[in-house]
Amino acid sequence: xxxxxxxxxxxxxxxxxxxxxxxxxxxRAFSFSRIYAITTNTVTELTRLKVFYVLLVFALVLxxxxxxxxxxxFQQEFQILKDVSLGAISIFTSLLAIVATARLLxxxxxxxxxxxxxxxxxxxxxxxxxxxAGVLLLLAISTLVMAAAFVLVxxxxxxxxxxxxxxxxxxxxxxxVADALRVVRSSAFNIDIVPGIIIIYLKACLLAALTLFVSxxxxxxxxxxxxxxxxxxxxxxxxxxxxxxxxxxxxxLLARVFLAVVALLFPDLQAFNLMDDIVAGTAxxxxxxxxxxxxxxxxxxxxxxxxxxxxxxxxL
Amino acid sequence: MMRxxxxxxxxxxxxxxxxxxxxxxxxxxxxxxxxxxEFNLDLREKIGQLGFIAALSGFRAIVADALFIQVYSAWExxxxxxxxxxxxxxxxxQPRVLLFWDTAAWHMAWNASVAAMxxxxxxxxxxxVKAQREYFALGKDFLERGIKxxxxxxxxxxxxxxxxxxxxxxxxxASEFYAKAADLPGAAPWDKRFSAYELSYCEGREREAYExxxxxxxxxxxERLPTLIKRLxxxxxxxxxxxxxxxxxxxx
Numbered sequence: 001x002x003x004x005x006x007x008x009x010x011x012x013x014x015x016x017x018x019x020x021x022x023x024x025x026x027x028r029a030f031s032f033s034r035i036y037a038i039t040t041n042t043v044t045e046l047t048r049l050k051v052f053y054v055l056l057v058f059a060l061v062l063x064x065x066x067x068x069x070x071x072x073x074f075q076q077e078f079q080i081l082k083d084v085s086l087g088a089i090s091i092f093t094s095l096l097a098i099v100a101t102a103r104l105l106x107x108x109x110x111x112x113x114x115x116x117x118x119x120x121x122x123x124x125x126x127x128x129x130x131x132x133a134g135v136l137l138l139l140a141i142s143t144l145v146m147a148a149a150f151v152l153v154x155x156x157x158x159x160x161x162x163x164x165x166x167x168x169x170x171x172x173x174x175x176x177v178a179d180a181l182r183v184v185r186s187s188a189f190n191i192d193i194v195p196g197i198i199i200i201y202l203k204a205c206l207l208a209a210l211t212l213f214v215s216x217x218x219x220x221x222x223x224x225x226x227x228x229x230x231x232x233x234x235x236x237x238x239x240x241x242x243x244x245x246x247x248x249x250x251x252x253l254l255a256r257v258f259l260a261v262v263a264l265l266f267p268d269l270q271a272f273n274l275m276d277d278i279v280a281g282t283a284x285x286x287x288x289x290x291x292x293x294x295x296x297x298x299x300x301x302x303x304x305x306x307x308x309x310x311x312x313x314x315x316l
Numbered sequence: 317m318m319r320x321x322x323x324x325x326x327x328x329x330x331x332x333x334x335x336x337x338x339x340x341x342x343x344x345x346x347x348x349x350x351x352x353x354e355f356n357l358d359l360r361e362k363i364g365q366l367g368f369i370a371a372l373s374g375f376r377a378i379v380a381d382a383l384f385i386q387v388y389s390a391w392e393x394x395x396x397x398x399x400x401x402x403x404x405x406x407x408x409x410q411p412r413v414l415l416f417w418d419t420a421a422w423h424m425a426w427n428a429s430v431a432a433m434x435x436x437x438x439x440x441x442x443x444x445v446k447a448q449r450e451y452f453a454l455g456k457d458f459l460e461r462g463i464k465x466x467x468x469x470x471x472x473x474x475x476x477x478x479x480x481x482x483x484x485x486x487x488x489x490a491s492e493f494y495a496k497a498a499d500l501p502g503a504a505p506w507d508k509r510f511s512a513y514e515l516s517y518c519e520g521r522e523r524e525a526y527e528x529x530x531x532x533x534x535x536x537x538x539e540r541l542p543t544l545i546k547r548l549x550x551x552x553x554x555x556x557x558x559x560x561x562x563x564x565x566x567x568x
Binding site: 239276 | 318319320322323326327328330331332334335337338339341342344345348349350351369372373374375376377378380381384385388410412413414415419469
């Protein structure tokens, strides 16, 4: 038997208004907390991937193996150590960006996680944004780890050479010793390497966003990876195609159309390959760094937006 | 399908917007000595298909280092011709790395030239001398091309000055290149002094050399090194400087 006092009154217009306003307060069209939840979930999911650990360990081994270049002079050793380590960071961040991102959407569809998430009031844009943010966070962590390992190895080698020289020149005048040590230190760490590493990271971000865009219309992650491998090489040729297209007018129509397609549709990945020259001693100006970084951010944003746009129309 | 076409259209629009931006950025890169390597058929023939692809993908430093390690083993086997070829590839790939230009020149002008001069298989001295001079020229060529690619850095000017001094015994040219190095930022503090020393060996330019050494001497105790004083004394006698204008003897 039901007590009349426990019965709830049928909601009148006022009550309806009250409920509606409460639910409007609870649900927001754009929520950072929802994106944050998807981001952390993506990072957790990606760190469980064995491929991620293999890449990281391989990168660290490669950096560590550079120590054994003892047969060279210290300038040659530092040069090779920096080239190999920074090259490894560049390779592994790019690989990680492509491989990790390529599997995000297909895996979620295969596991049916995407249906569970999108059945809740989560807009697809937030889902895409959360996913890409997770990859970018993972890339940032791995770039930082690799960069830290590289700096540590370089510092240890520098200290070993400094100690050896200080021992050898123990009887020499102080200014000569100081000169010799200055040469060693200037051959080792160069502060311009830091913006160089940031540019490597931004290139990886661009590749991750582009991979996400490709994966929105791809049918499998293998397809995405293969397409991205082509895009990677074409992207490095884009500058050549662009210059040729803009300057050379004598080539045939077909060639010009092809060059135009390459120049317009692909990002200029050569613009992000500054590290070789930075290691060689070329100073990077603030203007150049800012413009290159802005181009990287621009591409990342555009490809993410396009990925979200295509994903909105995708039948799930 | 419709969304795909819209995305393609957006990409084309974005492409037209980014085209001038990328073009200007590439120009800025070149202006600031980035993107110094031109990827063409000549480079591909030199370093092979695989190396070319790796270099094109942004790993030309690693390709250059791999070739440099090959140089090391070629050196152990005294394969000078192979070393020359490898160094040409390396410096093409990494024109901004001074170390490669300098090492290439050193191997050619110092090691290969001595090996050519001591070549037991060649009984004729004239031919050994000819081979030695050719290796000097190869070393000089590496340094000159290195300077052309790095006109803003003093190290290769110094190396070329050393080569002129030690191998060609051309003190005038050595002085000229030490002076050029001294004018650049980051030059070694002794470049100016070395330029004056070399000039002091040049017949007919003793007065100029004296003035430069004297001005260095007048800069203070730090510049009053034994060699400088010795050369200055020599020039005072040679130029005929009056006794009251000469540096004091106690500095000897």
